[in-house]
Amino acid sequence: MKIILxxxxxxxxxxxxxxxxxxxxxxxxxxxxxxxxxxxxxxxxDFDTTLVQDGDNLTILHLISGG
Amino acid sequence: xxxxxIKAILKNKCVGIAGCGGLGSNVAVALARVxxxxxxxxxxxxxxxxxxxxxxxxxDQIGFSKAEKLHENIARINPYTLVDAHSCVxxxxxxxxxxxxxxxxxxxxxxxxxKQMLIEVMTEKLHHxxxxxxxxxxxxxxxxxxxxxxxxxxxxCGDNISEVNDNNPALAPRVGIVSHMQANVVLSxxxxx
Numbered sequence: 448m449k450i451i452l453x454x455x456x457x458x459x460x461x462x463x464x465x466x467x468x469x470x471x472x473x474x475x476x477x478x479x480x481x482x483x484x485x486x487x488x489x490x491x492x493d494f495d496t497t498l499v500q501d502g503d504n505l506t507i508l509h510l511i512s513g514g
Numbered sequence: 515x516x517x518x519x520i521k522a523i524l525k526n527k528c529v530g531i532a533g534c535g536g537l538g539s540n541v542a543v544a545l546a547r548v549x550x551x552x553x554x555x556x557x558x559x560x561x562x563x564x565x566x567x568x569x570x571x572x573x574d575q576i577g578f579s580k581a582e583k584l585h586e587n588i589a590r591i592n593p594y595t596l597v598d599a600h601s602c603v604x605x606x607x608x609x610x611x612x613x614x615x616x617x618x619x620x621x622x623x624x625x626x627x628x629k630q631m632l633i634e635v636m637t638e639k640l641h642h643x644x645x646x647x648x649x650x651x652x653x654x655x656x657x658x659x660x661x662x663x664x665x666x667x668x669x670x671c672g673d674n675i676s677e678v679n680d681n682n683p684a685l686a687p688r689v690g691i692v693s694h695m696q697a698n699v700v701l702s703x704x705x706x707x
Contacts, residue, residue: 453665454663454664454665478626479626479627479629479630480630481630481633481634483637483665483666483668486637486641486666487637488634488637488638490634506665506666506668508633508649508665508670509649509674510626510629510630510633510649511626511649511650511672511674511675511676511677512624512625512626512677512678513536513624513648513650513651513652513676513677513678513684513689514533514535514536514537514538514622514623514624514629514648514651514684514689
């Protein structure tokens with residue numbers, strides 16, 4: 448499947464992958480995250496069950512302290 | 515556009531600023547200088563001496579509310595900018611009501627957990643309002659790593675890497691760059707409508 452991940456087109460094997468699985472594949476191990484799937488927030492408790500499919504727009508942001 | 519034309523547009527605009535520390539105080543001052551008509555500012559904290567290495571406050575303001583003193587400082591720069599100053603802890607409940615009339619909201623918190631909370635609440639409750647966040651600005655040097663990224667209605671300014679710690683503090687120059695980059699994004703949003 449092809450998705451937009453953080454503004455870039457990326458290809459993954461399979462038709463559907465959970466948010467957790469995509470983070471695993473991309474080796475995203477950040478603590479503080481904002482995850483948006485097609486504009487809607489995905490909360491941490493739903494990372495395992497929220498499925499991403501072809502054409503989806505996924506944003507995974509790592510938030511950093513300081514300001 | 516001339517500055518008078520710019521001011522004529524900005525005087526009818528309202529910007530929310532969540533946090534009045536290093537990012538928020540400098541964003542607020544920049545937006546007041548160019549003539550934004552109304553600012554809604556909020557911070558629970560009081561000014562401490564350690565804040566003065568980057569925040570728009572003065573030595574004689576130590577111990578006072580950041581939101582209130584920022585209001586005073588703005589009034590000395592541009593009394594035509596109206597300021598709604600709130601000395602309170604921002605949370606999921608009060609963010610939607612405080613910022614619902616704003617044209618843009620600036621995320622200007624210190625902690626990553628608060629940054630996350632604001633972005634999530636704004637996306638859930640006020641998704642039509644653009645959010646301009648600051649992310650990664652500790653230390654010094656490395657100008658070229660600081661940049662702006664847009665994800666739909668969410669704009670992120672910073673290097674997205676540099677976390678604050680004892681050996682990598684937040685300091686006026688890089689915090690100033692990121693806060694002014696945020697103010698610059700706010701301007702481009704307000705002037706494009």
